[in-house]
Amino acid sequence: MTATANPTYIGARVARKEDPRLITGEGTFTDDVMLQGMAYLTLVRSPHAHARIRRIDTAAAKKEPGVVAVLTGTDLEATGMLPVFITVPSMNGSKHMPIATDKARYAGDAVAAVVADSRDAAKRAADLIAVDYEPLAVVVDASKALEPGAPIVHEELGSNLVFTYPVKGGDVDKAFKDAEVKVSQRIVNQRLIPNAMEPRAVAAKFEAGELTLWSSTQIPHFVQLIVALNLGLGQNKVRVIAPEVGGGFGSKLQVYAEELLVGHLAKTLGRPVKWTEERREGYLATIHGRDHVSDVELAAKKDGTILGLRVRTVANVGAYLQAFAPGIPTILHVFIVPGPYRIPAFDYEMRGAYTNTTPVDAYRGAGRPEAAFLIERIMDRLADEIAMDPAEVRRKNFISKDAFPFNTISGITYDSGDYAPALDRALAMADYKGFEKRRAEAKARGNYRGIGISSYVEICGLAPSKANAALGVGWGGYESARIRVHATGAVQVFTGTSPHGQGHETSWAQIAADALGVSPDDIEVRHGDTFESPGMGVGTFGSRSLAVGGIAVHKAAEKVREKVVQIGAHLLEASPADVVVEGGKVFVKGVPEKAKNFGDISMAAYLANNLPDGMEPGLEATVYYDPPNFTFPFGTHIAEVEIDGETGAVQIVRYSACDDCGRQINPMIVEGQLHGGITQGIGQALYEAAVYDNEGQLLSGSMMEYHVPSAEDVPAFALDNTVTLTNTNPLGVKGIGEAGTIGSTPAAANAVIDALSPLGIKHIDMPLTSEKIWRAIRAAGEGRR
Amino acid sequence: MGHTVTLTVNGTSYTREIEPTLLLVELLRETLSLTGTHVGCDTSQCGACTVLVDGRATKACTMLAVQADGATVITVEGLAKNSEMHPIQRAFAKEHALQCGFCTPGLMITAVDFLERNASPSDAEIRHAIEGNLCRCTGYHNIVNAIRSASAEMRQTAGVRPKVAAEVNR
Amino acid sequence: MITHPFTYQAPSTLEEAVEELGRSGDSKVIAGGHSLLPLMKLGLAQPEALIDLRRIASLRAIRTESDGTIVIGALTTHRDIAHDPIVRAKLPALAEAAGAVGDLQVRARGTIGGSIAHADPAADEPAPALAYDATIRAVGPKGRRDIRASDYFKGTFETALADDEIIAEVRFPAPAGRSGSAYEKFAHPASGFAITGVAALVTLKADGGIERAAIGVTGAAAAAYRATAAEKALAGTNGDAKAIAAAAAKASDGIAALSDLAASSDYRKHLVTVFAKRAILRAVTRARA
């Protein structure tokens, strides 16, 4: 009997093991690290979006009391370049130094560094640094950046084109020739600011030849690797700790300049150094997300059958390529654009462009929300065009459940799926049938009410290492786990994943508990410290942790369990096949009264004087698990909105979602991931936008302008699920970290457009702010009543 | 020019010589090493720094430490009494109202102030009360559940459990 | 983090505070600190000296004088105003405006004196101060003077208050006759400040028609203002929905409306009319109740 056949803890709402320290204030976040003799780093950032650096005068700053060091780019070249982990075909990579030396390429590009005894002194000194800039022409818009004569962000590349990434399948020209209906729409996935609530922070100390670096990161192992390589330290001499990390959403999926700088400064100055980002600074210096402009054309028959899809997109990558940036608009976007639909012909050309803006990389969903928004918006345009119920247009084109594994027209293979039941359940939860009555009631109040559907498929479980290699990802997609059972029976799980809110300490304990027949309470899960982990971990992003890291834990636990069974059989003088491991006991099937305690077995493993012949002493296992395929969770989200007819203000009055992430390890955590994801997705649909002026100044430069949703901006969410297992992995799990964000944006946006459709309104670009809606209503001729 | 301030934090009286520029949140975190109170923004929007000052939920990033001279301050570290968790803490854990936990101390403090004034709030009132506390992880759904659930427990133990937010100055 | 140094003191009488304030040209009083400290943190205000009013207990009270005037001490917080039973009963538009300020934590510290002194164009309380025809009582080296709200708000962060004066109290005459009032706000989605806030006070004639109306508008223009065209249009009407809508449509007449990322000037002007209508409707309903 394997552990998953009859799970006790997998699937249970186990209370989180990480909570006690977090609700008492005992958790340590990076900025909480305070060391004797600590010095503080502040960076001077360019106020210009594009300017040549003529001269930097640091003399006055150096004289400021408390200043330890003032450095410019040329002093800091020893830190090496910032890494990019993905190379797509035809890519024009950019040189990216932690501190710019020749010119500043976006407002916020660091140009000098100050270290002082206190934060205040560092800041005061930073204000005294005089930089002589020669302002250059600025380009903010990605399409404009690709036009001839545009200001060039990286002169050595000759143009701002980062890559052209075409993906084709089927005969699109024929599809459009045969089409009875064609719809086209320019679709903008606006630029967003991730806004993890904990600003980034880095602290480091260098003692006895060893660098310890704390960072608010999602990928401590990559940080360790790059810091070691760039600073010329043995990897064994660099310990990276990601302590409590206050959210990431992709924004901490980087090796940032500050990590290299703080490491380098701690090493060279011989005292601990810390840098903590301020929020407005973070709006400039931490990656942004999205920023695609797509021209989408859909060919279909009058009955709603899709014939072909053609998309041309320009993605704004910002001023430099960041760690995963080349892969976000390409690998994680283009392939999943067909979504849950059977699309016979597909032609997508994605182009990336450098601009004088903050670099863009992964933000929750990373490429997939852009894809879902694009396809789900055009599906509604099709439904509108042929006057068909949007639910039925979707249902008609769904890949049928007997078609899996399904090879998509974009060239990937969906593992498993059954899309119609999720749609049906969501429709029932949303009382879709009763909607028109609610629309009419709202109309009587002078308001507009709409309902919006979004059915999505996402790619999770990043990634099979061979697929990574084929796609240009310069590192394996495996994850590691080590399980150590101490002589007393105490169990420790070390994972290469690096949670920052996802509750791995709990879910991994549940997985290991079922394999080892003990309670999750007896299992300690440790993460985020490269000196404790199995060697290399990849980290937490892309909804990969469970489907890769969780499976590594499961496999390691199964290995340990196997040894427990062997030892148990030996001690109980039974056949291993008859041994049961359950409830902290090991016994022969049918004879629970003659059980050994789990601790007796572990003790025997270390006493090592009565083990089966040839068995190694000890009780631990390390696993590096490389997944054979991606996983493809799916679902349907439905939002219902009411728009104030006089102001255009939108309120989400009802939200229903049915998601399928395969087996759920802890439904409570799954729901939490969805709630947060849905809220972020609603944020994109209705509230959030990073807005630049033509000079490259970020107008939405603080939380006073950038609208992070508050509790009053979102409703309570009704959630349901279906469970379609994947056979990609032994637990049948798929991943849920980003589904909410992917499903919700199109649902909310479609609901708003649906509400306005009686006025003949077909599309409004996100975010669907009250003013934009008011203007659209007014333009439609109904505004003044 | 240094100022001598005396304040009570979580029941302990502290006297410190400080500069007027020091913010209350800096005093708590850096001078007193009470790092459970967080800083999530620089424009007074996020609420991560919320503590009780004389019984009122206050953004400690928007108050000078010298202004807290003579005040009674409660931070997240002071919510539990004799190692017994406050109902709001239990409710946050039970309802999975936290993920990364960065916003959590501020949210719990705001909720305590609110619930001691409004024992049976509606969900809309709860959402309104926490509008000055941003959370990027939870989507607020479970936070609202937790505050509602804590309110039920606090109603039951009203009179037994001493109020945390003092009656003074409300 | 505040990087520029300043001195700090917290005198216990208003007289001392006035004296300290006069001592240096670059000193400022601090009340709740919820406008001043954010500016200081951003380096946008760099006073040399702060004079904290917090020890001056006399500035904290809400009291009713014999002629019915409701006097609100400058240090009274938004929260205390919003919860005060007298204010809620007699000056509901003020209670609603105070209750609509920022968030729970901001209301716990920010004060009416600070709000009126700072005169942020998007602050809430100036609107009811105008609608109720409040008087701002200031104390300076030359003694005390009363400034009518309608003479007080001059522009963005600009008022009739002199640099060496301190607001001691804001005095609200009790609305006379059959009257009703209300405040309606359209908040900035991110900052919470008013994109538009309208306080309306209406007094009814014996027949239930509108005798007079006073409408204070904030958020829309460089300074809070009285919507006199709308007031005139409303006075003398029967106060039905149509009359209210027609009057409210004039509430943004002639203003130079502000424009920012969240709302263009067109949109702001439109919102003023919508929220004026809503505020007047509720005020009339209250007056008739």
Ligand SMILES: Cc1cc2nc3c(=O)[nH]c(=O)nc-3n(C[C@H](O)[C@H](O)[C@H](O)COP(=O)(O)OP(=O)(O)OC[C@H]3O[C@@H](n4cnc5c(N)ncnc54)[C@H](O)[C@@H]3O)c2cc1C
């Ligand atoms: C996050 C946030 C959101 C906010 N949202 C809103 C909102 O929605 N609506 C709104 O109206 N306000 C809002 N505010 C501002 C808040 O209401 C402030 O409390 C108020 O504007 C100023 O009051 P204060 O007591 O804090 O003044 P302080 O900040 O102490 O002082 C402000 C200015 O007034 C002067 N001053 C203060 N008191 C006096 C006095 N008695 N006499 C003379 N001068 C004085 C000071 O010298 C200073 O120049 C918000 C503030 C924050 C931080």
Ligand code: FES
């Ligand atoms: S730190 Fe954000 S409000 Fe105080």
Ligand code: FES
């Ligand atoms: S739990 Fe992460 S910000 Fe709230």
